Amino acid sequence: MTLRFGVIGTGAIGKTHIDRITNRLSGGEIVAVTDINQNSAKSAVEEYGIQAKVYPDDKSLIADENVDAVIIASWGPAHAESVLAAIEAGKYVFCEKPLATTAEKSLEIVEAEMKFGKPLVQVGFMRRYDQGYKQMKNAIVNNEIGEPLMIHAVHRNQSTSENYTTDMAVVDTLIHEIDVLHWLINDDYKSIQAIFPKRTTKALDHLQDPQLFIIETQRGIVITVEVFTNCQFGYDIQCEVIGEIGTIKLPEVPTPVVRKNAAISQPILQDWKDRFIVAYDLEIQHFIDSIRKKGYPEGPTSWDGYIAAVTSDAGVRAQKTGQKELIELKARPEFYKSKNSPIQNLMS
Numbered sequence: 001m002t003l004r005f006g007v008i009g010t011g012a013i014g015k016t017h018i019d020r021i022t023n024r025l026s027g028g029e030i031v032a033v034t035d036i037n038q039n040s041a042k043s044a045v046e047e048y049g050i051q052a053k054v055y056p057d058d059k060s061l062i063a064d065e066n067v068d069a070v071i072i073a074s075w076g077p078a079h080a081e082s083v084l085a086a087i088e089a090g091k092y093v094f095c096e097k098p099l100a101t102t103a104e105k106s107l108e109i110v111e112a113e114m115k116f117g118k119p120l121v122q123v124g125f126m127r128r129y130d131q132g133y134k135q136m137k138n139a140i141v142n143n144e145i146g147e148p149l150m151i152h153a154v155h156r157n158q159s160t161s162e163n164y165t166t167d168m169a170v171v172d173t174l175i176h177e178i179d180v181l182h183w184l185i186n187d188d189y190k191s192i193q194a195i196f197p198k199r200t201t202k203a204l205d206h207l208q209d210p211q212l213f214i215i216e217t218q219r220g221i222v223i224t225v226e227v228f229t230n231c232q233f234g235y236d237i238q239c240e241v242i243g244e245i246g247t248i249k250l251p252e253v254p255t256p257v258v259r260k261n262a263a264i265s266q267p268i269l270q271d272w273k274d275r276f277i278v279a280y281d282l283e284i285q286h287f288i289d290s291i292r293k294k295g296y297p298e299g300p301t302s303w304d305g306y307i308a309a310v311t312s313d314a315g316v317r318a319q320k321t322g323q324k325e326l327i328e329l330k331a332r333p334e335f336y337k338s339k340n341s342p343i344q345n346l347m348s
């Protein structure tokens, strides 16, 4: 069976998902779209030449009996209500990060999904599908660098729009490291602290940029993450794990080495669309394939969305207090302890 998708939010990433499902992946088809900006939804249909119905809102799209699964790619604060409506209608959900902008709302989603009785939701934490992070995880699992002691990570964007606010450095940007780093070292977080260094003059006045986060895990691993969203020069994602007997670093994306004008240079990618293109393709293909083969999505779960939201709530508190804020998770329900956990699947 072909999985019939409705897309909620046809902005930047919504369009890339329409493109990949229509032109590159197998087993999926876009049959419906909506956006609060109706012109955006209509132009997506035209741009990709798809036979998709344009709906006025998320609820009417979810109610369409031809829609098997929804992709939620609207603004973060709108995600939770669309996810809850889709679960209530028994539709599969691929929700872009964040699952919800607060821990409370993510928990509501977790509870709704458990009440429904089977997993329906996958969260768009695509870094778990990136070849570099997977190689790092394999090396750590195989004890190649010994017990991890520290991680240094960097998340740089070239620039942000005027809508990007200081808290989004956590809720929108750091959230990728929040998800991928605990997955990488198989540990839970204990605390988070935010440090505001000297501000760049290249960001708008309302924004604190850059920011530095120090996260401690339950096993005592200390993680530093630099979030610098107006770094000017490109999209730059770095990660190095320091172990007892060695270190392992996220590989750079291969780009051509140019020799010219008495210099050797290598381009740096400019945005997330190119940097993680393969990972986005793999995560959505995995969503489609697991639903078609097993009847539920196997990728990052609502519980992973909850872990990220608890941590990002603490991160936003830490931005305000300047103190170390505790990260306290509820016990993982049996429902999310399946042997088919995302970690197992991505390791195979």
Ligand SMILES: NC(=O)C1=CN([C@@H]2O[C@H](COP(=O)(O)OP(=O)(O)OC[C@H]3O[C@@H](n4cnc5c(N)ncnc54)[C@H](O)[C@@H]3O)[C@@H](O)[C@H]2O)C=CC1
Pocket (backbone or CB within 6 Å): 008, 009, 010, 011, 012, 013, 014, 034, 035, 036, 037, 040, 058, 073, 074, 075, 076, 078, 096, 097, 098, 124, 125, 126, 172, 272, 276
């Ligand atoms: N996994 C990743 O690396 C990335 C994830 N994202 C996430 O995807 C989401 C969308 O981001 P972008 O596409 O960059 O933003 P965008 O601003 O380009 O697009 C968002 C679209 O959603 C629409 N929208 C907002 N509220 C809506 C609602 N209630 N119902 C229907 N449509 C609504 C807007 O009109 C806009 O067209 C965000 O949650 C963001 O964090 C974005 C970029 C990369």
Ligand SMILES: O=C1[C@@H](O)[C@H](O)[C@@H](O)[C@H](O)[C@H]1O
Pocket (backbone or CB within 6 Å): 157, 172, 173, 176, 229, 272
């Ligand atoms: O998810 C993304 C954006 O929403 C976010 O704003 C950027 O900071 C991230 O690098 C990108 O991957």
